[in-house]
Amino acid sequence: MEMGFRWDFAYEILPQMLWATLNTIIAAGVGYAIALVVGLFFLLGQRTPSKIINGINREIVEFIRSTPLLIQLFFVYFVLPQFGIKLSAWVCGMITIGLHFGTYLSEVYRGALEGVSKTQWEACRALNFSTAYTYRRIVLPQAFPIAIPGMGNYLVGIFKDTPLLSTIGVAELFHAATAVGGYNYRYLEPYTMVGIIFLILSVPAAMWVRKLERKVNVAQGKIKQ
């Protein structure tokens, strides 16, 4: 076997890898969209006045957060068919990622809501605003900027966890690399390219999130410019 990095082989498989990258981006995007919505539901469960629902919600969130995404993927992928629910690997992957990261996003939302000063609520109360109006016009516009960095972080996080989807057969970038590597019996180039593609996409994204975070902190007056 030839040692060292073979550029011609890398060039040959590049189109295939780039197509698979598109799938990875789609997977991350869809998973993120689901997670954003699921996070809202968990937030709702947390903020309802019922103590029982709060407790159940907290336990579910804790359970999902402290068990590995990989086994959750297997669970959804292998167990649902036993109950007659046949879903494709893509759908299973998206649901699991959505659920898993939804728990994290609910924490981001909670932190953002708690980041809005209590006096804002009191002022709205004094002005006789309804709760819905208070949320819509006063609290959410202030909470949203606080949530942005956390939300951005988890977008990058989901992106970096998409390779796990390959274990249940979703044809994303890592899956393509493994297939190409197995076919040609050369793993050096495909896996290295996957690493580089991830770096190219996620480092700028992470930098952008950090910049946003600084901006939010400045706007909040936490740090000076």
Add this chain to the structure above:
Amino acid sequence: MSYFAFLAEHGITLLLGTVTTIKVLICSMILYVIISMIFGLMRLSKNLIIQGIATVYIEFFRGTSLLVQLFWVYYVLPFFGISLEAFVAGVVALGLNFGAYGAEIVRGGILAVPKGQWEAAHALNFSPTKRIKRIIIPQIFPIILPPAANLTVELLKATALVALVTVVDLTFEAKQINSITWLSAQCFGTALLIYYIMARLALVPFLRWLEVLAAKKVGRGNA
């Protein structure tokens, strides 16, 4: 097959897998703590080369996926003549990956130590090494332990990935049993439960205890 019959037949296998998972966890925990200390300090170095090395390391390992790093260490390093055993490869990849995240926590912790402490140590004519070792480092623990605890729970979850490079851990065993018996709900459900119990009843209380201990050491806890 009832669940108890399942446990009677496969419980031991799962427990043996759990032992491996715990081994992986402990080894990679030690490695990541050491790495994050070293690179956290390097990141704050005034020497631009040292700082640059640390920054590249941190950005590289935080920018790529853990699974990719793991496969790279296990399947690609042999191309360069470095063949690691699956267990070692898993621990190295986990340690390097989490070390990068940990280094940022350590850096944040050091920056959060009040400036007066540095100045006081300076005024007392402590050498730079002594300043770091005796004054700054002991004070960062109460600051870094809460985020480090989160990271360590993430590490426990991440150890599941080593099953994919053939380390026979809990995840591997669960997958194996699943492919023999097709009792997916039982084996993956049990695996999830074991991970949950390890995290909630062992790891988290241990880390809380460390936090309390660290707070007491610097005189902030209520002893």
